[in-house]
Amino acid sequence: MHMLRRTRKAAFALVTALAVGQAHSFDFDTGNAPAEVIIPTIIPVILEDVSPGASDATLVLRNTTLVTNAWFDAIAPYHPTAVGVYTRHAHRLSEPTDSEKNTAIFYASYQVMKSLHPNRMATWDAMMNSVGLDPSDDSTDPNTPVGLGNLAGMNVVLNRENDGMNQLGNIAADGTPAKYHRVPYQDYTGYVPKNxxxxxxxxxxxxxxxxxxxxxLFKVQQFVTPQLKNVTPYSYNSPKRFRAPKPWNSFVLNWSGYVNQAQAVLEASANLTEQQKLKAEFFDNKFRSLGFSALQAAGLNQLTLMEFVQLDFLVNVAAFDTAIAIWQEKYRHDAVRPFSAIGFIWGDSPVTSWGGPGLGTVNDMPANQWQSYMKVADHPEYPSASASFCAAHALAARQFLGNDNLFWHVPVPAGQSVVEPGITPAADTEIVFNTWTEFEQDCGESRVWGGVHFPDAVPAGQAIGHRIGALAYDFVMDHIEGTP
Structure with a gap:
């Protein structure tokens, strides 16, 4: 059974069940609660309330990491040796089915999502009711799956609501405790752009x-969650041990390097292929790429529910902890983006580049009107965050699975491009990642194809991602083996 296909069917079934107020036909004994019900419920909320294109990685990763942490802790007692990150309970006898694990996972998710999205209580209640569970059951009896789930979720909330991300908005913009008008995730670092x-x-x-x-209507970007650099990581103590080399080609006094890297972005823009466009869009959406790759791996490797939860928590920790270090470096280097540099170098002189949706390559684009294929992210350029996330995610997955196989064929119907709807691709096609290595390499390069990063940002991000991906693997495996 292909898990991704099953998840999509489950998502449709769940939405239908919630709409008519009926119970969802979820099989607790043999089903996968995260893949079949919880993920399809959470994704629409994040797309509507947090990031419409799932491209705002810092907040997307916070949601997915805290939820998968709760899953991991909730069912650790059902593993022979595993211990939770924030919850430790005696091991239980192996259950003949996954019924108790799925129950614990539902209640753990419920507690975390209440904290992350308290305005969506009707959605979380409906999710629980749809599978026949009582959302008001707040038992903390560790001898029951309900109690294990509630305790796991509550302890993730207890340890993460005040972890430096300012989730509650209780730190004001000046760094002092906020008494009034609390703004969740508000910056308290005092960051101000130079330009x-x-x-x-x-x-x-x-x-x-x-x-x-x-x-x-127009708005000016703000550095999204610059305080992420101050968030408590899982797998290491301080991000200060991770440093990206200075982006010398982004220093304007190094004029030849400054111009050459801008020309590299223009060349990539002018020569965009259909596959490059589709991959740039694919990796910009962190659910479609990072999230669903774990589902693909689970199906390919026929993972059990326990193994799927362990893998999903692992790859989320790898990307989350990488994001903390990358945001430290983005804050530190505060580097220029391609759109700014290109306009600065050539002004209103024409450049050859992608001209816009459906226009292909043009030779008369005024440099100060140049636009990247993908939307410009709302944070400094260097190092590449997406490249780092994919590198950490892929390395951790390879080590956990014991192989580099991915064999992922992602279908793309004709005209389903986000940037060029109705035009790209010209016919039904697919993008293919045979290995995790291909996945992370294409992910990094896609940021240059999409025009949002200079080439040097990619290996700088990947180097940090690889280091932290290995640490995340050790961290999670230590908890699986019961020796954290």
Whole structure:
């Protein structure tokens, strides 16, 4: 059974069940609660409330990591040796089915999602009711799956609500305790961009883009969650041990390097292939790429429910802990994005590049009007976050699974491009990742193809991702083996 296909069917069934107020036909004995019910319930909420394109990785990863942490802790007692990260209970006799594990996972998820999205209580209650569980059952009896799940979720919340991310908005912008008008995830580091959106005063530094919100409205970007660099990691003590080399080619005084890396981005833009466009979009969406790759691996390797939870927690920890170090480095280097540098170098002179949706390559694009294929992310350029996440994720998965196999064929119907709808691809096609190595390599390169990163940002991100992916693997395996 292909787990991704099953998940999509389950998502449709769940939405239908919730809409008509009926119970979802989930089999507790043989089913996979995360893949069949919980993930399909959480994704629409994150897409609507957090990140419409699932590209705002810091907040997406926070949601997925805390939820998978709760799953891991909830069913650790059903493993012969495993112990939870925040919850430790005596081991139980192996169950003949997965019924108790699935029950514990549901209640653990419920507790975490209440904390992350308290305005969505109706959704979380409906999810529980749809599978015949009582959302008001707040038992903390560790001798029951309900109690194990509640305790696991509650302890993740207890340890993570005040982990430096400012989830509750109880730290004001000046770093003092907030008493009034609390803003969840508000920056308290005092970060201020060196450049305004309308003028590049410091050509080596990040410039917020002015982006359209539709209907003639525009907004200026803000550095998304710069305080992530202060968040408590899982697998190491301090991100200060991870340093990316200085991006010398982004220093304007190194003029030849500055121009050469901008030309490299323009060349990639001018020569975009259909496959490159589709992969750039694919990796920009962290659910489609990072999230569903774990489902593909689970199906390919025929993982049990326990093994799936362990893998999913592992790859999330790898990416989450990598994000903390990468955000430290983004904050430290504060590097310029391609769109700013290209306009600065060539002004209104024409450049050859992708011209916009459906226009292909043009030779008369004014450099100061140049746009990348993908939307510009709302944080400094260096190092590449996406490249680092994929590197950490892929390395951790390879080590856990014991092989590099992925064999993932992702179908893309004609005209289903996000950037060029109705145009790209010209016919039904697919993008293919035979190995995890191909997956992480294409992920990194896609950020250059998409025009949002200079080439040097990719290996700089991958190097940090590989180091932290290995640490995350050791961290999770120590908990699986009962020796954290």
């Amino acid at each position: 305004p959106a309308n003028k590049l005063l410091f050509p080596s530094k990040w410039q917020p883009a002015q982006v359209s919100t539709g209907n003639g």
